[in-house]
Amino acid sequence: MVPTAAQEIIHLPTEDRWLSPDFEEVYRVGSLSGEDWELFGYIYEVGLDGAGQLYILDVQSSLITVVGPDGEFRRAFGGPGEGPGEFRSPMALAVFRDGRVVVGDDRDLTYHLFGANGEFERRVRWALQGDWPVLTALMPHPEADALFSAVGSQFRSISSMGERKTHTSRPVERIMLTGEVATKDTVAEGWLPEGGESLYAGVPQVKAFGSRMLAGVLPDGSVAFSDSTAYAIRIARPEAGVWRILRRGLQPIPVTNRMVNAERDRQRRAIPENAPPSNRESALETIANLPFSDEVAILRALRTGWDGDIWVQRHGEEPSDDYGPIDVLTMDGRYLGSYRAGAIEMPDAFGPGGLVAFIEEDEMGVQTVVVKRVPLDIN
Template sequence: MIALLCACAAEPPATKDLTTTVDSAGVRITTIAMAPGDVPRWTVDSVPALTLESPDSTGFVYISAARWLGDGRLLVADARQLGIYIYDASGNHQRTLGRKGEGPGEFRNIMTVSVVHDTIGVWDLGERRFSVFTADSGFLRLLPTPTASSAYHVAREVWLVRGDHALTYWLRAPLLDPIPQGVRIRRWQHDADLMLSDGNGAVTGQSPTFKGIYSGQGQRGDARQAFSNAPFVAAAAGRIAYGSGETFEAHLTNGSLVPERAVRWPMANEPLTEAEVTRTREALRLSMPPGAPPTRMEEALSTIVAPELLPKVRPPVSRAVFGDAGELWLGRFEPPVRGLAESYDWVVLDALGTPRGRVVLPEGTRLEAVRGNELLVSVRDSLDVQRVEVRKFVRR
């Protein structure tokens, strides 16, 4: 198994389920021919091995991340309470990092949390700054990141990838001419790219531009689209994976953002059905404030789920996570209703791009991290209270 997951493993011969070619730049192009339904199903224990509650036992409000530290401890980031909570391996709360504020080690918004051994990187989207902590010493420093080229070039997420190097996910919104009279809504396609930077914020690597999200632009502004593609990024020691989420295609690079492989799975691209669109409209309707005027509600729904902008193929992927052994977990797209991208149906690819297993989680369960045969998940109950669990799973 270790040999299969090694990034430098030799290429296997072509099979009926997997073929690999090499393009002119030396990048391996792997195409999966296996039907998604043929991927072995891995089972997840129904009873958690460990449960983490908020320190005051009232429940987490809005979990933005949960991670294992290098020594087996765990952290939970609550974006609403603006704290990073550290727990020992038995689930006992040890300390809290950060608090609400604008000073060093304080947050206005916790967008992205990353961990390298016991060093923690936190991207504060509200303050546009990247703070570095350790679990034991607390706040260390602010790490410079590349500056935006314009007001329409936004650093959405930042990850600590090694030492003092950071990976930034940029979204760029092109300027458009005024929307023509008589046009209700039009597609506003954003561009995306990744930048790797050193401890001084100098760019040391950059990905090609790929498609970011798209929104719907109308006469009164723009609105998110429930079925927009959802770009995904995963970063681990020496490996980075990303994609537009428009089709099932993942680009894998080394730790310096040098391309190594692209994995494509044409059979995982599914048509968008009218039934799924209807279900999503109803889920969005239920999430809206009670008592909203029906006409306003319908106007909002027809904007967020704009018929003119629906894709023919549903976005296949919306999230990506690297397991600690190097395997890439890709989560099937679910239309976002509560804000965060959700995925409950996951496929696991080894370093060669071969699908090794499939894991299906209950609705309301968000995969946060993978370690060995354990999943770290955040769970939202029917009362909107959140907790973090460790669940064991069995590979087939």
């Protein structure tokens, strides 16, 4: 049972204050014509530590590359294999502020722990607790040997082993890494709307236009999350539960028949023309039976910055458009402003001194990581 704390509700301004997307580029890495270490296969995740070092998880090579604050190569560690410090299937990266690294491996169901120098330290087995093994995005605790994750958020992988557990909520969980086997406790219970069957370990299928489970960790060890169609950011901490809610007076719009028909048509058009007949038939059946939410969820993405800022992305002009304006809030309840739709992408990682990292891909499929600095009015 998660304790119920007194909840402070802060109402933020409704009117948008537009911010300039004039970010200073610090460096970029990843090029076919660059150094050998810059030839990445598939960049899955990136992270930044307290020294401004960039960590790049390449799931094709199973390597983690560390880049210094000026874009210089520092070291690489990991690699494919079954020995100490090697990965079978690295699918999640967590970079702690002091440079320690945790990698979630969904093949051997372990967390691999590395020191700040890249040296392998130990493995910790997943806390399965009789459920199907599911890996979601890992959020490092700013101070402790622990991670945060949220059921139903930023899905990475699933393995159909053991008992299938039926969830009645989308909990935010703390994962402790102090022993040989990880242990979990629940920080807060996220709302779980009803839906159809899903392969996601007993969590109902998310309805089209429906609420997503979005979460990010804050510097005091709290977690900011969104679990509804409304504009409400809940802030929870271990042993206390939700203690603050940030709201903006933006209202979710109702789903109409026109929206439903347009979304089904959009998904039908997205089926590849060269898809095998059986695959096409299966896709058409899925689209025909797709459940829809009664309202269009406002928020589509959430990230948290180094100093407690909360970045949330709204939907665009169409209900299916995930790339609308990006709002920047603070955990103490201030609205700093918004970036217009298309002005910037949501950063893939945040670091000290306003550093942000973006994973970019050109028309040839070559991936680049660009590190920039946020303007002073936001930093």
